[in-house]
Amino acid sequence: MLRELQLSLLVMLLLSCGFLFQLTRKSSCLFSCLPPDKSQQGLEALLGKGRSIVFLETSERMEPSPLVSCAVESAARVYPEQPVVFFMKGLSSPTPLPPNSTYPAFSLLSAIDNVFLVPLDMKSLFEDTPLSSWYTQVNASAESHWLHVSSDGARLAVIWKFGGVYLDTDIISIRPVPAGNFLAAQASRYSSNGAFGFGARHAFLWRCMENFVEHYDSGVWGRQGPDLMTRMLRVWCRLADFRRELGDLRCVDVSFLHPRRFYPIPFPEWRRYYEVWAPEEPSFNGSYALHLWNYMNREGKGVVRGSNTLAERLYRQHCPRTYRHLVRGPEPGVTGESGPGNK
Ligand SMILES: *[C@@H]1O[C@H](CO)[C@@H](O)[C@H](O)[C@H]1NC(C)=O
Numbered sequence: 001m002l003r004e005l006q007l008s009l010l011v012m013l014l015l016s017c018g019f020l021f022q023l024t025r026k027s028s029c030l031f032s033c034l035p036p037d038k039s040q041q042g043l044e045a046l047l048g049k050g051r052s053i054v055f056l057e058t059s060e061r062m063e064p065s066p067l068v069s070c071a072v073e074s075a076a077r078v079y080p081e082q083p084v085v086f087f088m089k090g091l092s093s094p095t096p097l098p099p100n101s102t103y104p105a106f107s108l109l110s111a112i113d114n115v116f117l118v119p120l121d122m123k124s125l126f127e128d129t130p131l132s133s134w135y136t137q138v139n140a141s142a143e144s145h146w147l148h149v150s151s152d153g154a155r156l157a158v159i160w161k162f163g164g165v166y167l168d169t170d171i172i173s174i175r176p177v178p179a180g181n182f183l184a185a186q187a188s189r190y191s192s193n194g195a196f197g198f199g200a201r202h203a204f205l206w207r208c209m210e211n212f213v214e215h216y217d218s219g220v221w222g223r224q225g226p227d228l229m230t231r232m233l234r235v236w237c238r239l240a241d242f243r244r245e246l247g248d249l250r251c252v253d254v255s256f257l258h259p260r261r262f263y264p265i266p267f268p269e270w271r272r273y274y275e276v277w278a279p280e281e282p283s284f285n286g287s288y289a290l291h292l293w294n295y296m297n298r299e300g301k302g303v304v305r306g307s308n309t310l311a312e313r314l315y316r317q318h319c320p321r322t323y324r325h326l327v328r329g330p331e332p333g334v335t336g337e338s339g340p341g342n343k
């Protein structure tokens with residue numbers, strides 16, 4: 001009995017430590033000047049309302065790239081009333097954090113009011129889900145696509161448990177997704193797993209996790225990812241082609257969103273994001289967010305200050321802090337970064 005009490009106290013202590021870490025990074029004044037929702041505790045409180053926007057970093061990397069920073073910042077702007085929760089594997093490792101100055105993007109994101117950087121503890125995330133047995137048996141160091149596969153599993157588990165919207169870290173949000181339960185089509189009859197939203201404990205995601213384990217084959221890229229979503233969607237309902245311009249499909253209680261909602265520029269043309277568009281740029285007025293296809297970007301293209309590419313314009317408009325601090329660099333004589341936005 002005493003032992004159990006000790007254990008649960010320990011768990012609570014650990015949880016609140018994680019949260020305190022978050023708070024101390026967030027603000028110089030600890031509790032008093034934080035908005036009320038920030039003083040609640042733990043992951044449950046943060047994610048429990050099922051309205052979170054969730055991002056994942058399954059590598060140990062602690063300093064987000066400019067694109068990752070832009071993805072998180074843009075979501076924080078598009079969903080100002082909702083918590084944007086960025087799970088980072090690196091935060092769960094016991095190594096101490098180096099001084100903040102070496103992590104400008106990390107500092108930038110933690111300073112945004114509705115952004116929460118939290119440790120990604122896969123073991124506890126997979127508990128009570130079909131993925132738990134898989135996770136305890138898998139040998140991560142023998143897996144060829146471990147970062148992807150573990151991310152594929154983690155996103156299913158977190159949205160199944162808490163509900164909310166999952167987004168890849170190379171997606172720039174431009175307007176809120178109106179749909180409740182949704183999957184994003186990458187092409188006709190083909191779903192991505194880079195953006196989806198569900199209420200907590202939705203049966204579709206539970207079946208996806210079961211199927212993940214039953215048909216697990218880590219050698220095939222995407223088998224536990226987009227392929228999984230697509231084959232489960234085919235079981236869920238009969239998929240038709242997208243017909244009308246921008247007509248989303250309805251699949252029982254799940255909206256299957258037109259490719260233009262997230263993928264207005266299809267992957268073979270991913271370089272278009274890093275080109276200058278003349279005479280005019282696309283308006284993306286039918287899109288909710290833009291997937292920049294980072295996994296195609298083996299050349300390491302990025303946003304270059306003053307290059308006037310489409311990506312540069314998107315950064316300036318949708319993630320101005322990231323643009324200012326990580327791309328443009330400090331301007332002499334200009335200090336302070338308040339003003340309209342999400343602070
Ligand atoms: C790092 O943290 C210290 C105090 O914790 C603060 O004075 C300093 O401004 C921070 N540096 C950056 C670059 O955020």
Ligand SMILES: *[C@@H]1O[C@H](CO)[C@@H](O)[C@H](O)[C@H]1NC(C)=O
Nearest residue numbers: 137138139140141142143144
């Ligand atoms: C896991 O895989 C690595 C690399 O293939 C191997 O060296 C190691 O022995 C494996 N561990 C277990 C417990 O099987």
Ligand SMILES: *[C@@H]1O[C@H](CO)[C@@H](O)[C@H](O)[C@H]1NC(C)=O
Nearest residue numbers: 246281282283284285286287
């Ligand atoms: C989107 O913009 C195009 C031109 O940029 C316009 O023709 C079209 O009507 C717009 N669609 C919506 C839904 O506003």
